[in-house]
Amino acid sequence: MRVAVVGAGLAGLAAAHFLRREAARRDIRLDLAVYEASARAGGRIRTVEDHGYRIECAANGVQGDDGAAARLVKDLGLAGERVKASPGAARRYLACRGSLHLLPTSPPALLSFGAISPRARLRVLAEPIVARRVAREETVLKFASRHVGEEAARALAGAAVRGIFAGDAAKLSLDSAFPLMREMERKHRSLFLAMSHAKKQLGGRGLWSLRAGMGGLVRALADSTEARLRLNAPVLSIERTDESQRAGDSQWTGEGKPPGWRIRLASGERTEADAVIVTTPPKAAAALFRQLEPEIARRLSTIESAGVAVVALAFLPQAFRSKPDGYGFLVAPGEDLEILGAVFESNLFPERAPKGRILVRAMMGGVDRPELLARTDAELVALAMKALDRTLGLAIGPERTWVIRQEESIPQYVLGHRSLVGSIASGLDALPGLYVTGNAYRGVSVGSVIEDAARVATRALS
Structure with missing residues (x-):
């Protein structure tokens, strides 16, 4: 069976893994190819290693010990590389009314919650x-x-x-x-x-990551695909192999052999497949379906996404007047702070910073302030430092800084999203062999993305 996966981010790499595993279980001969437009696999998930620091560019961990992500890590032989978040990271704060407030974890604690x-x-x-x-x-x-x-x-x-x-x-x-x-x-x-x-x-609901960071997960997936992983290979469109099919009449009636599919690459190359799994962001996915099925393309294009800038800052302990405690803090709407929140990475996973150093990761932008992503690196660092100074007090500046921009990275599940996803799925049911998966549909967490990739991979081989 010929299967093409479009996109080699977490969803695409996970789908390729589950396709191989399910094909082996069913004794299906699988011809698998994964096409990625950029020069690297992994998508937005990446861990930057620099001067002893590990900076997560996107997700910084996985919640829960018994989900799809934990099973995938075990499949990859990485169970021994898992590291749990420090117990002290259970303390989380809210920036509200001009100061940090420890989030209550019990009704008695709520009585003194000053936010x-x-x-x-x-x-x-x-x-x-x-x-x-x-x-x-x-x-x-x-x-x-x-x-x-x-x-x-x-x-x-x-x-x-x-x-x-x-x-x-x-x-x-x-x-x-x-x-x-x-x-x-x-x-x-x-x-x-x-x-x-x-x-x-419930037990085992804590946060965990890998010793090498979340980038270690996508690297292991890319290394283990045993597929034709094609980098710098953007896909332009998906077409039916039946050239006589009239435009606008692409849906299968259920009679005869299901249609096959041809994907057209920017290089001019064309390749055929029995099934195609599209894992790109929704607007990129819409472009692939535009000629084949305009209504599905229209629905995909209505899923909006927010962009964020990640600013990581490395400090000496004496830089803070109030020592960063616990996981970090979120910022309540309306606060006079330019960030969405901050994670105290070296508290969460101590191995992410050299001993005696503090690593903080601040997020900004989102639907409230999309224009911030156009600011210079120096301006974003200054805004992050201003927010940390107001909440914790800064005596001296950071030793090192890193800025990562993630354009249109977090889908917005607005009212009607579930119905919209259902209508996309119904449209694809009439195009057997075509599937979409990724964080735009049924969950933005690492675990949700992996779980949906497994579901789609199983369907593709059915």
Whole structure:
């Protein structure tokens, strides 16, 4: 069976891995090729190693010990390379009302949580009493406001959405962005009751990474593909192999042999496949489908993404008037800070910085400030330092800095996203052998991307 994977980011490399594994299990002879437009595999996931520092350009870890990512790492023989986040990283802060506040992990701690007013704290504590189930789709902010009140929702849910999606809690769909929260409400009505139950039932939910950083995962995947990995090989379009097929009438009726597919590369080369898995960002995917199926292309093109700039800064310990503690901090909407949040990387994974040094990674941009990505490196470093000075106090500047721009990197799961993804899937059902996967559809986390790649790979061989 001939299968082409378009894109060699995490989704494409994971899909190639699962295709090989599933083909071997089913004793299917597989002719697999992976096409990547750029000069390197791995997509946005990359770990920069410089002067003893490891800087993550995108995701900095994986949550949970029993998911698809953990199984993939085991498949790759990297289980012994896993490192768990330091226990102290469980402490997380919120920048709100001009200072850092330790996020409460229990109802008693909430009573002294200074990021919200005393009245708002009482409203949060009333959640088990006032919580109700709602079946309709709603925004993250609307959902959180129903459960914990508007003031706490704006600060807490607003900061969480900025930190994870670089987005706006008033626009993102709770059902698409945080489906587990909806499931918790459905089962337990109250989020407090659900979290209490989860603490008793769940274990192994901590954050972990690899000793070489997240870049080690995509490098291992690229090294193990045993496929034709073609770098600097952008794909321009996907066509039917049946030349007599009229434009605009590309859908298969279900009778006879399913269509085969031809992909056309920028080099002029054409190659045929029985199945094609497209793992590029949605707008790039839309371009591939534009001539073949304009309606699918239109739907793909409506998925918007936010860009972020990552600024990493290396400090001596004496640089801070208040020592960075725990995981880091998120910034509540409306705060006079130019960053979305900061991660204290050397607290989280000590091996990411030389002994006696502190590594901080600040994120900025997102849907609120997309224009920041056009600033110079020096300007972005200055903005990050200003934010750290206001929150922690800086006595001296950083020893080293790094700036990474990730244009249109985080899809925005706005209201209607789940229906949109469903309509794309329905359209592809009429084009057997064509599939899409990646972080634009069913989850932005590393684990979600890997899980969806496994699902699509299994379908492609069916």
